[in-house]
Amino acid sequence: MNKVKGLLIISCYNNKLCSLLLESIFKHMIIYKINEKNLIYLKIPGSLEFSWIIKKLLNFNFINFIFVLGIIIKGKTIHYKLVSNISYYYINKLSYNINIPLINLLITINNVNQFLNRIKYNILNSIYNILKISNLNKILLWELQQIN
Numbered sequence: 001m002n003k004v005k006g007l008l009i010i011s012c013y014n015n016k017l018c019s020l021l022l023e024s025i026f027k028h029m030i031i032y033k034i035n036e037k038n039l040i041y042l043k044i045p046g047s048l049e050f051s052w053i054i055k056k057l058l059n060f061n062f063i064n065f066i067f068v069l070g071i072i073i074k075g076k077t078i079h080y081k082l083v084s085n086i087s088y089y090y091i092n093k094l095s096y097n098i099n100i101p102l103i104n105l106l107i108t109i110n111n112v113n114q115f116l117n118r119i120k121y122n123i124l125n126s127i128y129n130i131l132k133i134s135n136l137n138k139i140l141l142w143e144l145q146q147i148n
C-alpha cells in the first residue's frame with residue numbers, strides 16, 4: 001500500500017482522546033503496512049471546522065484519499081448533538097462532491113468509556129475501508145481511462 005497518499009485530518013477538541021485516537025491509528029497503520037510517510041496530517045480545533053478546511057485542501061490535487069478523524073463527546077447540554085449532526089451532514093455532503101474517497105471516523109460518544117470500548121473496532125473497520133476503497137478507486141479510475 002505504499003502508493004496511498006492520504007490526508008489524515010483530525011479534530012482535537014479533547015486533547016487526551018485525540019492523542020489516544022492518533023496513537024491507535026499509527027499502531028494499526030503499521031499492522032496494515034500503510035506507510036506513514038504517505039500521509040499528511042492536519043490537526044484542527046473541533047469537528048465543525050472539518051468541512052471548510054477540507055474544501056480548501058481539495059485545491060491540492062496530490063491527495064488521493066481523505067481520512068476524517070475526531071471525537072464528539074457529550075457535555076452537559078445538547079450542544080454535542082448539534083456539533084455531531086452538522087459535522088456529519090457537511091462531511092457527507094462533501095464526500096458526494098469530491099472524486100476521491102473520504103473515510104469518516106468521527107466518533108460521537110456519551111462518555112470516555114464508550115470511546116475506549118469502541119476505538120479498536122472502529123479503527124480496524126476504517127483502515128479496512130481505506131484499503132478497500134483505495135483499491136476500488138484505482139479500479140474505477142482505470143475503467144474511466146478505458147472509456148475515455
Ligand SMILES: Nc1c(NC[C@H](O)[C@H](O)[C@H](O)CO)[nH]c(=O)[nH]c1=O
Pocket residue numbers: 011012013014045046047048049070071072073074079080083
Ligand atoms: N464539543 C465538541 C466540539 N465542539 C467544537 C466545535 O467543533 C468547534 O470547533 C467550535 O465550536 C469552534 O468553531 N468539537 C468536537 O470535535 N468535539 C466535541 O465534543
Ligand SMILES: CC(=O)[C@@H](O)COP(=O)(O)O
Pocket residue numbers: 074075076077078079080083
Ligand atoms: C462548546 C462545546 O463544544 C462543548 O464543550 C459544550 O459542552 P456543554 O454541553 O457541557 O456546554
